[in-house]
Amino acid sequence: MTSGSRNKRPVLIVGGGIGGLSCALALARGGFGSLVLEQSRQFGEIGVGLHVAPNALNVLRALGVEAAAKRHALLIERIVLKDAVSGDTVLDIDCGNDFVARFGNHYAVAHRADVHGALLEACRADAKVQLRTEARVVGFDIVDNAVTVRLASGEVLNGSALVGADGIDSSVRKVLLDDGDAVPCGAVIYRAVIPKADMPKDLQHPYPIVWAGPGTHLIYYPIRDWSQFNVGATVVTGEQRPQQDEHASAAEVLSHFRLNCETPLHVLGIPKQFRRWLIRHREPVGDWTRGPVTLLGDAAHPMVQYAAQGAAQALEDSLCLAAAADHTGGDFPAAFQKYQQIRIVRSARVQISSSMLDLVLHAAGVRRLVRNSVFAGRTQNDHYERLAWLYETPKYSFS
Numbered sequence: 264m265t266s267g268s269r270n271k272r273p274v275l276i277v278g279g280g281i282g283g284l285s286c287a288l289a290l291a292r293g294g295f296g297s298l299v300l301e302q303s304r305q306f307g308e309i310g311v312g313l314h315v316a317p318n319a320l321n322v323l324r325a326l327g328v329e330a331a332a333k334r335h336a337l338l339i340e341r342i343v344l345k346d347a348v349s350g351d352t353v354l355d356i357d358c359g360n361d362f363v364a365r366f367g368n369h370y371a372v373a374h375r376a377d378v379h380g381a382l383l384e385a386c387r388a389d390a391k392v393q394l395r396t397e398a399r400v401v402g403f404d405i406v407d408n409a410v411t412v413r414l415a416s417g418e419v420l421n422g423s424a425l426v427g428a429d430g431i432d433s434s435v436r437k438v439l440l441d442d443g444d445a446v447p448c449g450a451v452i453y454r455a456v457i458p459k460a461d462m463p464k465d466l467q468h469p470y471p472i473v474w475a476g477p478g479t480h481l482i483y484y485p486i487r488d489w490s491q492f493n494v495g496a497t498v499v500t501g502e503q504r505p506q507q508d509e510h511a512s513a514a515e516v517l518s519h520f521r522l523n524c525e526t527p528l529h530v531l532g533i534p535k536q537f538r539r540w541l542i543r544h545r546e547p548v549g550d551w552t553r554g555p556v557t558l559l560g561d562a563a564h565p566m567v568q569y570a571a572q573g574a575a576q577a578l579e580d581s582l583c584l585a586a587a588a589d590h591t592g593g594d595f596p597a598a599f600q601k602y603q604q605i606r607i608v609r610s611a612r613v614q615i616s617s618s619m620l621d622l623v624l625h626a627a628g629v630r631r632l633v634r635n636s637v638f639a640g641r642t643q644n645d646h647y648e649r650l651a652w653l654y655e656t657p658k659y660s661f662s
């Protein structure tokens with residue numbers, strides 16, 4: 264094990280996504296050594312744009328990587344929701360000084376690789392974190408309150424504990440909970456990236472715009488120092504199975520947005536091709552720990568992306584888990600119980616709230632008019648009050 268760590272054997276972390284890397288870093292900041300096992304040939308992120316809400320940025324600050332994560336990010340001025348049928352503004356949340364004062368940080372949009380890259384760089388710089396690629400975990404055993412892990416190569420590794428940060432199809436979860444696969448939520452997302460030059464000047468805004476239409480919503484925003492625009496178009500299709508070809512033509516996407524007004528249709532007409540993802544999630548569970556083995560991030564609480572909080576919740580998990588490890592002096596079974604006891608209700612609330620946003624983002628007919636009337640007349644302070652439970656970062660120090 265790396266010298267200077269509080270634990271003799273490393274905490275084995277399965278998965279090197281935002282969840283796994285932030286967990287390794289948080290543990291290292293508390294003096295604990297870990298070994299991150301990533302199945303891919305290199306560490307990286309699939310997908311493009313990422314909303315980084317203040318609760319996520321505050322965790323990145325606590326981990327010492329806020330500046331690096333923000334380097335190419337856009338600190339947005341506002342969040343705007345428009346009615347895609349009428350073109351009216353339904354919601355306009357100011358993310359300026361009052362927002363920052365209230366929630367302790369900005370709201371950023373970034374390229375996924377920039378946030379993941381900031382965590383990776385910090386992990387590489389910390390001797391308490393060991394990183395391995397091409398290390399697919401295929402099984403584990405709990406022996407005397409410690410853990411033995413088996414890799415696909417046949418290699419066996421010993422650790423003081425195991426954290427399954429292996430995403431929505433977590434194999435660690437399969438062993439712990441045996442609760443089947445994540446289920447489709449009945450919607451797909453079409454994603455594309457377009458060069459800035461292709462976006463008309465009058466549609467280039469320093470913030471994301473969400474166009475909420477009947478059974479659809481479109482979001483777009485600048486990334487990577489304004490060099491590109493990230494476009495995400497969600498459609499409630501009722502689909503329960505991934506299609507064979509994940510590439511989709513602009514015509515296929517546009518066919519779902521017929522009821523939208525001119526501006527969203529214009530934006531959707533820009534990319535030549537999209538990529539299609541089936542959106543999946545799970546119902547919250549009340550237990551995701553067994554002795555020295557626990558889950559974190561999407562492995563524990565995968566959610567639909569409507570609140571843009573999955574990665575944020577993985578980051579919060581990491582801070583909480585490391586604080587619990589610190590509090591228990593490295594008694595990982597006790598720490599993991601404390602961690603899940605604290606995290607289950609909050610992460611479940613975010614999972615449930617994310618699913619409920621379907622009512623806001625995809626409302627049709629009279630429901631759409633009700634939605635608009637519910638938001639009408641809200642002040643900035645009203646917005647902040649309603650978002651406080653989510654954007655105020657929980658304090659996980661336990662000391």
Ligand SMILES: Cc1cc2nc3c(=O)[nH]c(=O)nc-3n(C[C@H](O)[C@H](O)[C@H](O)COP(=O)(O)OP(=O)(O)OC[C@H]3O[C@@H](n4cnc5c(N)ncnc54)[C@H](O)[C@@H]3O)c2cc1C
Pocket residue numbers: 277278279280281282283300301302303312313314315319398399400401428429430431433434452540559560561562568571572573574575576577
């Ligand atoms: C369309 C979409 C948009 C989203 N937008 C946002 C957003 O704006 N803001 C936000 O906060 N969240 C967003 N999310 C959610 C966010 O992407 C996830 O919640 C987050 O990436 C989860 O991180 P993770 O580390 O838990 O899992 P993952 O990112 O899935 O990482 C898991 C890692 O484990 C590895 N792995 C898997 N199995 C094994 C194994 N057996 N052995 C070794 N390694 C293994 C994988 O290769 C992978 O690297 C969005 C999600 C979607 C689908």
